[in-house]
Amino acid sequence: MADTESKNEPDSKPWDRDRLADYVVEKAVKFWGESKEPYLLSYIAPDLTKIGVSYKEILGPIKLKDFLSEDTKSRLNIVSHSLHRAKVGVVPAGVAYRFPDDHIKVIEGTADAAGQKAILAFVDVISAMDDDALENWNIPASVIKRIANPK
Structure with missing residues (x-):
């Protein structure tokens, strides 16, 4: 999925929960492969905004972390920093990651x-x-x- 893709392209799949989950999984796997670091949840909204998508419009009142823990649990692991509560990210399933102390x-x-x-x-x-x-x-x-x- 290219970052230049638009949610209004005629041949593109509409943005729904499944597509959002697929997008985050793809970004997390790519980010992990390049940096061996988690794809932080704080990166998701700006990355989606670049392509004209708002996860809040897709999820409504559901929190992003709750959505990911349910909809991508077989494909991603959610990791949290032990001291910095806002530092939450995702890594590919099967990866054991701990933020540095x-x-x-x-x-x-x-x-x-x-x-x-x-x-x-x-x-x-x-x-x-x-x-x-x-x-x-x-x-x-x-x-x-x-x-x-x-x-």
Whole structure:
């Protein structure tokens, strides 16, 4: 499917759920083949806009991720970043992909990487808690220092 294709071409198949699914599968497989990276859901709307198509007109109230997890489940895997919730993509079925842990790469190789990893894990746990649970928490700096430097 060429990006110059128009939804109004007389001999082209009309845009429906099946065609949208086929389009995303084709783009994801091609993107994976070229870059070994997931085709991010954030790429889909701009790519479709270039050819005059709106997935929202096709799907109505259905969310793109929900549509893909149902309509392409045998052909694509949905992958999500562990920290960046908006970073969601698709890879060909059978591909095991995990987004890199960018926050850990920055600190690897430092003298106290284990302590920094412990702090980041601690922050990950805290950030997952709701605001009400954190409202009355007071953590002394000495405790944070001990987590960072367990020596």
